[in-house]
Amino acid sequence: MPRELSLAEIFQLGYYWETKILLTAVRLDIFSALDGKRKILSEVAVCLGAHAQTLGLLLNALVAMRLLDKDGDSYGNSTAAATQLVRNSPQYIGHLLLLHDAEWDNWGKLEQTIRTGQRSVDRHVFETDPELGTNVLAVLHRIGQQSGPDFAKRLQLSGPVRLLDLGGGAGTNAIAFCQVYPDLTATVFDLSATLRLTERTVKEAGLESRISLLPGDFNKDGLGGPYDVALMSDVLHYQDFSTNAALVKRVLAHLVPGGQLVIKDRFLNEAGTGPAWTTAFAVHILVNTERGGCYKTTDAMQWMKSAGFSTVTELEPSAAVQGVKAREE
Ligand SMILES: C[S@@+](CC[C@H](N)C(=O)[O-])C[C@H]1O[C@@H](n2cnc3c(N)ncnc32)[C@H](O)[C@@H]1O
Numbered sequence: 001m002p003r004e005l006s007l008a009e010i011f012q013l014g015y016y017w018e019t020k021i022l023l024t025a026v027r028l029d030i031f032s033a034l035d036g037k038r039k040i041l042s043e044v045a046v047c048l049g050a051h052a053q054t055l056g057l058l059l060n061a062l063v064a065m066r067l068l069d070k071d072g073d074s075y076g077n078s079t080a081a082a083t084q085l086v087r088n089s090p091q092y093i094g095h096l097l098l099l100h101d102a103e104w105d106n107w108g109k110l111e112q113t114i115r116t117g118q119r120s121v122d123r124h125v126f127e128t129d130p131e132l133g134t135n136v137l138a139v140l141h142r143i144g145q146q147s148g149p150d151f152a153k154r155l156q157l158s159g160p161v162r163l164l165d166l167g168g169g170a171g172t173n174a175i176a177f178c179q180v181y182p183d184l185t186a187t188v189f190d191l192s193a194t195l196r197l198t199e200r201t202v203k204e205a206g207l208e209s210r211i212s213l214l215p216g217d218f219n220k221d222g223l224g225g226p227y228d229v230a231l232m233s234d235v236l237h238y239q240d241f242s243t244n245a246a247l248v249k250r251v252l253a254h255l256v257p258g259g260q261l262v263i264k265d266r267f268l269n270e271a272g273t274g275p276a277w278t279t280a281f282a283v284h285i286l287v288n289t290e291r292g293g294c295y296k297t298t299d300a301m302q303w304m305k306s307a308g309f310s311t312v313t314e315l316e317p318s319a320a321v322q323g324v325k326a327r328e329e
Helices: 007-013 017-028 041-048 052-064 079-084 094-102 110-116 130-144 148-154 172-180 192-204 241-253 276-288 297-307
Strands: 068-071 074-077 162-166 185-190 211-215 227-233 255-264 311-316 320-324
Touching: 017 052, 017 094, 041 052, 052 068, 074 079, 094 130, 110 276, 130 172, 130 192, 148 172, 162 172, 172 185, 172 192, 172 211, 172 227, 185 192, 192 211, 227 241, 241 255, 241 297, 255 297, 297 311, 297 320
Parallel strands: 162 185, 162 227, 185 211, 227 255
Antiparallel strands: 068 074, 255 320, 311 320
């Protein structure tokens, strides 16, 4: 049994003041205003077009949160803020925090959603603000570059494999697979708006000759191929159960005999109570998408079995499932 929570820990779970202070600071772009130059309160206020006295309260809280420092009357960025929260820094992660802030009002409707079972959003923020969506993908790409190659190695591929990275986003996985397997070529299939970013990341990786980009809606449009391996990484939680089942079936038709589909996602355990991050992510998907859901590995295995994959296995608990297409049709 896990140990009981202390009173302090319960308070901490219910405490969001600092969260909103940080998100507001990123929206106001306070850290960029202090980039490379210390400023006193009135200078920051002029720079942001903000009310000085109230801004002072926010800046002081940011000092206490170790994102700013204060020396006499002047404020400056901490090293962490200068690196990660200044807009023109190559390690800027603010887009991800701006996404959380854009979803703030949806979280306010959680009680109503739970009472009625009715979702309160009809479009995901990525659809209403594609620029924010692309910026967030760029941040996730930078973070994902570290884990991509390890996952690619786990599949133990060999030879001239043709990979389909379905909903491949910034191409993080396709790039990692090309780096791990020198004879592999990849197709990143995604919405045309997203592929503008992918074009940049593939070029930065110097892989234009091995990674091609295919624009379209994966639920409706042709997927090209045939492919030896298809990957769906973090795409299925935006869709409902039956749409996912239909998509898995479409993918099977684009694989060669003996080809495989790998679904990598944030799966819940059978009880639905873990992994801890994923249980909260499931609530996030509930309040921020029209039809999405967090699924179990058994759901993904069921999509594969119903589609007609001959061998279906869990590659990694709560993380990856593999289906292999029969060699003889
Ligand atoms: C969370 S991202 C995952 C990106 C990438 N697979 C990864 O693991 O980093 C989801 C991706 O699915 C794409 N996507 C969502 N719906 C799509 C659709 N109907 N057709 C094609 N791509 C879609 C989005 O544009 C986005 O790039």
